Amino acid sequence: ELKVEQNPLFLSMQEGKNYTIYCNYSTTSDRLYWYRQDPGKSLESLFVLLSNGAVKQEGRLMASLDTKARLSTLHITAAVHDLSATYFCAQDGATNKLIFGTGTLLAVQP
Amino acid sequence: EPEVTQTPSHQVTQMGQEVILRCVPISNHLYFYWYRQILGQKVEFLVSFYNNEISEKSEIFDDQFSVERPDGSNFTLKIRSTKLEDSAMYFCASRDRVNIQYFGAGTRLSVL
Numbered sequence: 001e002l003k004v005e006q007n008p009l010f011l012s013m014q015e016g017k018n019y020t021i022y023c024n025y026s027t028t029s030d031r032l033y034w035y036r037q038d039p040g041k042s043l044e045s046l047f048v049l050l051s052n053g054a055v056k057q058e059g060r061l062m063a064s065l066d067t068k069a070r071l072s073t074l075h076i077t078a079a080v081h082d083l084s085a086t087y088f089c090a091q092d093g094a095t096n097k098l099i100f101g102t103g104t105l106l107a108v109q110p
Numbered sequence: 111e112p113e114v115t116q117t118p119s120h121q122v123t124q125m126g127q128e129v130i131l132r133c134v135p136i137s138n139h140l141y142f143y144w145y146r147q148i149l150g151q152k153v154e155f156l157v158s159f160y161n162n163e164i165s166e167k168s169e170i171f172d173d174q175f176s177v178e179r180p181d182g183s184n185f186t187l188k189i190r191s192t193k194l195e196d197s198a199m200y201f202c203a204s205r206d207r208v209n210i211q212y213f214g215a216g217t218r219l220s221v222l
Binding site for chain 1: 201
């Protein structure tokens with residue numbers, strides 16, 4: 001059974017601080033996706049990681065992939081309030097359906 | 111920028127009624143999906159669709175559910191006899207050639 005697990009489930013952080021969200025997956029497929037969801041809104045694609053050691057950065061967010069450890073991380077640098085959202089990692093199985101993690105609700109406090 | 115559009119944004123229905131949720135995928139995409147998200151929970155795969163047929167479906171996608179691409183643009187999800195537990199946000203997605211899935215804004219289904 002495909003499993004994708006995220007931690008933490010909830011993250012409250014102050015503006016200016018750094019933190020990391022972790023995503024562990026169980027399958028051998030090594031395509032890993034990060035999405036952002038604002039309350040009541042759709043899922044916005046942030047990153048696609050396709051190979052071991054892949055690192056992608058956009059603004060204050062950086063995602064990386066370690067296929068040997070079956071681990072992806074989403075690192076937040078110097079958080080700002082606008083980053084408050086729920087972040088999901090997801091992996092696609094052989095048929096390209098996305099299996100989502102539980103999500104991490106990020107609340108950045110001023 | 112092309113986007114996936116879904117209608118309606120909110121659907122309220124009585125238990126036992128049929129509902130049809132509509133989606134217009136991005137025009138040059140070939141793979142289409144439905145997912146659902148129960149309030150406060152993670153996003154769950156329902157069904158994938160390619161070349162006018164279902165390519166995979168989850169355990170959730172039982173006989174009450176069906177999908178259709180009635181013309182060249184629309185992609186619909188029908189629930190024949192809604193149950194209270196069908197209340198959720200339903201997302202349509204379409205996939206590009208590099209396997210990124212783009213999601214619509216969702217339809218919030220409320221079954222009373």
